[in-house]
Amino acid sequence: MELDIHALHDNIFEGLNRRWALLSATDGKRKNSMTIGWGGMGVMWERDVFFVMVRPCRYTYDILENTDTVTLSFFGDGYRKELTYLGRTSGRDEDKLALCGLTPVQEGKDVYFEEAKLVLSGKIIAKMDLNSSDLVDETLEKHYPKRDYHRIYVCESTRAFTQND
Ligand SMILES: Cc1cc2nc3c(=O)[nH]c(=O)nc-3n(C[C@H](O)[C@H](O)[C@H](O)COP(=O)(O)O)c2cc1C
Known part of the structure; x- marks a missing residue:
């Protein structure tokens, strides 16, 4: 069922740290998905937005740098x-979409999963690179022993829908 974004x-990101979601993207040549535990949604620049945090070492990061579309898949229990x-596992090493045991679907630039309960798609409108000096609370530094600070997208x-209800 299509939802009015x-x-x-409801904050579909609530409990993301425990429930996780899949961030998927394609640049036309490659497509990939990675699990995320951090992110959120809200309003910025008068627009309905969501944000995700991706470390530059991820294969997904390479793809995100070559596309304008991010799709998130949220699941029920059992996945x-x-x-x-x-x-x-990195998509650099394995064809994760073929081996993950889920059913990927591609519609235009949206890559999501048949098994997901809720799918949210968005257009990248801003990117921000975190730096050590941005961490006002210095205890956050513990998340970066390799100094691989996230890029925030x-x-x-642009689109949200539920399935498998
Ligand atoms: C529960 C969980 C949450 C994660 N959250 C994030 C995240 O928010 N940002 C991130 O960059 N990596 C996160 N990761 C790590 C990536 O999913 C992982 O490095 C993945 O293998 C990257 O795949 P890729 O190289 O194919 O992009 C998380 C991993 C797990 C298991």
């Missing part, structure tokens, strides 16, 4: 094994 009042695989929500 302007009326998405821990698949999300763990997609969050531990702010995406304008």
Whole structure:
């Protein structure tokens, strides 16, 4: 069922740190998905947006640098094994979409999964690179022992739908 993105009042990112989601993207040649545990949604520049944090070492990062579209897939219970695989293996080393045990779907630039409960798609409208000096709370530095600070992608929500209800 298509959802009105302007009326998405429930914060679908709530509990993301525990429930996780899949971030997927294609640059036309390559497509890939990775598990995310951090992100959020809200309003910026008068637009409905969501944001995700991606470290530059990810294969997905290379793809995001060559596309304007990010798709997030949110799942119900029972997909821990698949999300763990997609969050531990790199698309540089394996064809994760073929091996993950889920069913990827591509519609235009949107890559998502048949098994997802909710899919959110967005257009990248801003990118911000975190630096050590941006971490006002210095204890956050513990997340960066390799100093691989995230790039934050702010995406304008363009489409949301539910499936498998
Ligand atoms: C639960 C969980 C949450 C994760 N969250 C993030 C995240 O928010 N940002 C990030 O850059 N990596 C995150 N990762 C790590 C990536 O999913 C992982 O490095 C993945 O293998 C990258 O795949 P890729 O190289 O194919 O892009 C997470 C991993 C797990 C298991």
